[in-house]
Amino acid sequence: MMRRGYTLIEIIITIAITGILSIGMFKAFEAITLRSEKAKILSTLSIDSQSALDQISALLYNRAPMFLKACTNSSDCVLFDETTIDKTIIQWYGLASESYAAGDYSEFVDMNQSIQPNLYSPNTELSNVLATEKTKWNDPMFDLSKMVLIFSGSFDEGDQNEYNITDSPTNTISIANTPPDIIYEKYNLVDSAYAVTRKQNAACSSVTDFKDDTLLLFYNYRPWKGQNFCDGNVTVLATSVNAFRAQMINGTIRLSIDMNGSVKVGSPVRLSKQKVVF
Numbered sequence: 001m002m003r004r005g006y007t008l009i010e011i012i013i014t015i016a017i018t019g020i021l022s023i024g025m026f027k028a029f030e031a032i033t034l035r036s037e038k039a040k041i042l043s044t045l046s047i048d049s050q051s052a053l054d055q056i057s058a059l060l061y062n063r064a065p066m067f068l069k070a071c072t073n074s075s076d077c078v079l080f081d082e083t084t085i086d087k088t089i090i091q092w093y094g095l096a097s098e099s100y101a102a103g104d105y106s107e108f109v110d111m112n113q114s115i116q117p118n119l120y121s122p123n124t125e126l127s128n129v130l131a132t133e134k135t136k137w138n139d140p141m142f143d144l145s146k147m148v149l150i151f152s153g154s155f156d157e158g159d160q161n162e163y164n165i166t167d168s169p170t171n172t173i174s175i176a177n178t179p180p181d182i183i184y185e186k187y188n189l190v191d192s193a194y195a196v197t198r199k200q201n202a203a204c205s206s207v208t209d210f211k212d213d214t215l216l217l218f219y220n221y222r223p224w225k226g227q228n229f230c231d232g233n234v235t236v237l238a239t240s241v242n243a244f245r246a247q248m249i250n251g252t253i254r255l256s257i258d259m260n261g262s263v264k265v266g267s268p269v270r271l272s273k274q275k276v277v278f
Contacts, residue, residue: 056237093190105173108122126165190224206230
């Protein structure tokens with residue numbers, strides 16, 4: 001008995017069905033691959049944004065509260081408060097917290113034993129502070145002229161002036177410039193200012209190699225010596241940052257980062273994250 005072969009119609013139908021199934025499988029595989037790619041990008045953005053926010057908040061935690069400012073450029077700055085809007089740069093003075101953690105200065109003045117311009121500050125040794133600062137900034141030439149003293153009053157709302165200090169005996173801090181008429185019991189030593197902004201808002205020659213959507217941290221500069229953040233060191237906090245915002249609400253600082261990541265096909269992945277700093 002002869003075996004009947006496939007007709008042309010049957011072959012065409014078989015090829016058509018196979019093609020349809022192949023297209024469907026390809027589309028399904030493409031969708032799975034795209035979802036996997038987006039999930040990986042979203043995970044990376046989440047980690048990068050959280051890392052940037054954590055670094056900023058850690059530095060802001062050790063800030064001089066009355067010296068937190070919002071800026072539109074390297075020199076146009078105003079005190080950062082709940083009325084501040086439309087500023088693209090935040091800047092603050094950082095406390096010499098590493099020195100304090102080592103027990104090199106106490107942050108408090110004994111008012112009864114102080115005779116201006118000499119402040120009696122128990123458990124304070126400025127030579128130890130200097131040794132710590134030289135290591136911190138990897139600067140063997142670091143001296144007390146790169147630091148300033150600021151007074152903190154009730155709830156850290158004290159004198160908004162900066163006072164130069166000079167080397168002095170143990171348990172004493174001497175103010176080099178004109179001493180204040182009123183001193184507060186609590187003080188802080190400041191060794192650097194910090195600033196955060198996207199590259200497109202920083203008109204500095206040191207950042208020309210970065211993309212506009214790079215979030216940058218400037219440090220190791222000193223406004224009390226006539227410097228601005230363009231004079232400091234710079235490091236990258238995050239890339240692919242569409243927007244960075246800081247807002248003060250009820251005495252807390254709300255930091256926001258918007259990021260995006262491109263995919264081969266389809267719309268980019270977007271992520272927004274916030275962190276509150278007290």
